[in-house]
Amino acid sequence: MKTSVAAMALALVLSLCLSLSFASRDVEEVGWRRGEEGRERWDEGRSSSEGGRPYHFGEESFREWTHSRHGQFKVLERFDHELLRGSVGDYRVACLDAAPRAFLQPSHYDADEVFYVKEGEGVLVLLRKGKRESFCVREGDVMVIPAGSIVYSANTHSSKWLRVVMLLNPVSTPGRFEEFFPVGGENPESFFSAFSDEVLQAAFNTRREEVVRVFERQSKGEISQASEEQIRELSRSCSRGGRGGGGGSGSSSEEIKPTSLPSQKPRYSNNHGRLHMITGNECRHLRDLDMEVGIANITRGSMIAPKYSTRATKIAVVVEGNGYFEMACPHKSDSGRSSERRGEHGREEEGEEKSRGYKQVRAQIKEGSVIVLPAGHPATFVAGNEGNLAVVCFGVGASNDEEVFLAGGNSLLKQLDAPAKTLLFGEQEREAADRVIGAQTESAFLRGPQQQRRGGVGVWEM
């Protein structure tokens, strides 16, 4: 009797375990955390106000695609979270670091590329439209490389690293891009290796062995190193683009060429920081991509006034310094029960509940951090005390975008008219409201929290 009961209990437990193990398999949704502990919520941060998830990405979110002692190429994981997918899910962020005199093998992407030179200098050669164009690029440059262009480049400096941040917009598959190498060996492989011998021989009108020897036996790796002489040869004919050799701001906006971002007249500029931007108005290729690029350079201890973009979602990459960011995100009500129903109905339940209040998204940031700032969401960046904080922002969906400041001399809230303020604050409080709205006279870049404190508690400047 006892044995039967025990045995049956065992049978029950066993079938329970089997069922559970299959149940934990059918969690297909994005947002559920990995693990065999069963169903657990991805971002516990939802109910708390801590954490930058899912808007903030640190080093651990990058995947190394290439690595050698001459450099590395890493790609940020896809923007697959449901809160990001709609606005930036198509794009990929990548970073290239090339050692002194590093040479990058020719290749093309099935993606458009917009890059910013974070540090160093180099030569970039584009093969497209049947021609070759060679560009000298340097720190601060922004440039568009159209999809399908064959590109090779080198770090022309003998001691500094060349570091580039880029945003890729894949042409075929949203969120995924591929790299195609014509010349290679073991790593990278040449795409010619995928063609049959007879096709190669006919295409090149050459015996197969020779074709293979030239295209498929070069094993220098994706990033190798050139001699000083070779670097000199490579960069001999590089230019800044534009007919007549002159580059920069005076040339046509139609051509592909590097443009110096810091050389653009700043949109805002004071002791606390500067913002430079290149938009579709200045560059036709950015307009075609519906993108813009900007750099916010925040003086140490200063901050950007809380603001939001009306249409563009910004993908911000910290290129220098450290600090933190804060953003206000509408707080979806806790949906413990509806998560179960979501298992049945996919996305149906979401978006039905009105959000209640806002939660703080905040994280410490440093060089290499990536932050996504959706349109309409108020946010701020604060520089640390050790040095300036420089943040490059790639804006997507940028056409007709406006920046709205919520505090400071150019705060849009200053446009509230008197009747509205009376209705909002009440007759008594109106004066206090006017004082608060008007107390900050700087615009865009302000004295930061730390700096405020140094002035002592209770001492506030007008």
Next chain:
Amino acid sequence: MKTSVAAMALALVLSLCLSLSFASRDVEEVGWRRGEEGRERWDEGRSSSEGGRPYHFGEESFREWTHSRHGQFKVLERFDHELLRGSVGDYRVACLDAAPRAFLQPSHYDADEVFYVKEGEGVLVLLRKGKRESFCVREGDVMVIPAGSIVYSANTHSSKWLRVVMLLNPVSTPGRFEEFFPVGGENPESFFSAFSDEVLQAAFNTRREEVVRVFERQSKGEISQASEEQIRELSRSCSRGGRGGGGGSGSSSEEIKPTSLPSQKPRYSNNHGRLHMITGNECRHLRDLDMEVGIANITRGSMIAPKYSTRATKIAVVVEGNGYFEMACPHKSDSGRSSERRGEHGREEEGEEKSRGYKQVRAQIKEGSVIVLPAGHPATFVAGNEGNLAVVCFGVGASNDEEVFLAGGNSLLKQLDAPAKTLLFGEQEREAADRVIGAQTESAFLRGPQQQRRGGVGVWEM
């Protein structure tokens, strides 16, 4: 022995139940009906010809986002059905009802908004591009509010309600939008509450307590009430837009301003009804959104001739009266078996089977009903006998759209040439066909079914 068998049977049943309960969880597909009865088909209406599903939405499909005695704001559930998602899944319909002298707190959406004033009058203040613009709006007005504009408004009438219907096009997340309040308290909350004290103090150059007191302690609610004096103050400087104060039809199509829909020269007009439209040709902001807005005012007892749009999907909202609509929808063959295979293969099976015939989609409609009319689908609206039926149509994907009438004086079928008619109908039937195609001499708006009957059975006008 018996006990063992019984116990084992119990064990079996228990594990069966456990397995079933996990199996019913893995129904992730959209389109399956909610319920614990297991897998059941969403729209049984498919095999029958009854019902407006999934194209017709009644009051029960709206969710209240805000409600007070001074008004309510309700949002229609997402267009998540597989038959709608591709064409209108990005959009949301919403309705605002504001009591006399109601005041709506300033806020901005991360969505573009196109609205139609169904009833009443009000003042609408937009803060955008560093400026404030104040508009007087009234019944019949259509206006675009660009995403990210800070808006507040009031019902300027002392006894009439202000009722507005709007279509929202979210910028970031398809089908979902958020509202951001700068000033608030408990409800709504101010987004400033999501920022840390130190950031707020630095941003406003003011002690935290004062900032909080001004921005986060106002508890009037999203919709409150203003005094007559306050209403007068608010609406003092409102205009109809356009430099020189004049608004309406003569001004530039570039500006943001209200445009009176009934004041547009009607596209079609006779005793049985009128159709007014504003398209991207007249308004650059509608063109940017690839949208158009129209109102069909159908006299009591009359109807719109069956017609379809070549490219635009129409989201129709009944703003006055009642009646019914009919639409012809291609009938997907019953796919009981393929639904199981769909569980394995996602959407692969769908769309492979050619549709067989058409089924009738029909429903009674009244004020507040929402109907989606996909491009290419012939449909008609019939007004009831008590009064006129007025339907506002937001057309999405509207550029290059054409309206095709299938009956009446301007029916496209009248363009069939003689050889085609002979081939279609046969030599003998051609005369009958010509008679039938030509019998209705009115265009666009026709005498309705009820009115026909009043003329007596068998008596048909030429």
Next chain:
Amino acid sequence: MKTSVAAMALALVLSLCLSLSFASRDVEEVGWRRGEEGRERWDEGRSSSEGGRPYHFGEESFREWTHSRHGQFKVLERFDHELLRGSVGDYRVACLDAAPRAFLQPSHYDADEVFYVKEGEGVLVLLRKGKRESFCVREGDVMVIPAGSIVYSANTHSSKWLRVVMLLNPVSTPGRFEEFFPVGGENPESFFSAFSDEVLQAAFNTRREEVVRVFERQSKGEISQASEEQIRELSRSCSRGGRGGGGGSGSSSEEIKPTSLPSQKPRYSNNHGRLHMITGNECRHLRDLDMEVGIANITRGSMIAPKYSTRATKIAVVVEGNGYFEMACPHKSDSGRSSERRGEHGREEEGEEKSRGYKQVRAQIKEGSVIVLPAGHPATFVAGNEGNLAVVCFGVGASNDEEVFLAGGNSLLKQLDAPAKTLLFGEQEREAADRVIGAQTESAFLRGPQQQRRGGVGVWEM
């Protein structure tokens, strides 16, 4: 005792089976193969280099939508594979074959259509914008039919078949389109049958029985046959479009009309083949659709030089002859383990792994084969020895597209500069590289593999 153990074992086995059967249901992902054998990988071709999957479609991938002895209309299955969905998932390929003197009933699609006349001649009548336009079409013609146009047509030849290949771009639901017949009977049904009697009577101002008799009792079928006399009548007023009757290349690019593809000045042309194209630059309707159409006519035994498109994805349909195609596709690393994790995390894992090398996608092709060539992917077509190979390419996402040849006189690799070649190949190998890159003097179309062999082993022309 024994019975208890046996019975328990049975219970365990039973619950195991039950759990397994529910587990196999929750495979919802696209890409998993059909079958009750449990979880198996869709394209085993991934780890091997054989097969054209998922880029190549043969006859078996078409579904017959209409079939009679007067003709057939078949539609290719949806481009639902994850590697295709992003670039061409919206589109559908279809083929029409009409017997001599076949007549196609009037209908409209909720999709734009671009077609190519593969063989024969016909008359095509468009009802749109309140007018009727009649076009004579013949072999080699390309034409756009805007969504919602009512179209009927006939094969005007008395002995030749009329064969047309088309690409459809649905307006409402990506990847799915519907056909609407105004006149019909049993098959096809008329969409008027979906309206109520009272609506029909009022709309046509005619008794229901007469309306039904005219519109719903014609049972000739979607494709019927006309007499010679009727064909003459139908084609009496057909034109080539353009005011003043003249068509072809000299007329306005704004109108809807057929354009002869072979009459366009070829982009490339030599003994081995010709490429003709019509792009958005020549035709405004193609520009609106962001599409282009081209035909590559490869002489027997010849080939196209390996090439890729920078932005456009090509949907290629073989309209004459046979041969084979080869394409280089980035090889995703074998992800047996990550497929399990994919079950938990949706698409998160994909795209994270960098592709390793390239695999060959290759398949024999013949008339009716469909091949998808994604942007950036190098590929080639080789004609067989029996006759020419003619391939029509519909390019989607075509604006600003460039074609890049990787071998031959116009190979982009010839633009590599000397320093780059030294770095790539090494000083010693540079000469060999120059030889290989320059050995093929023909451009675009080259002598094929078979022809090469006929010259004898070791004998290679310069």
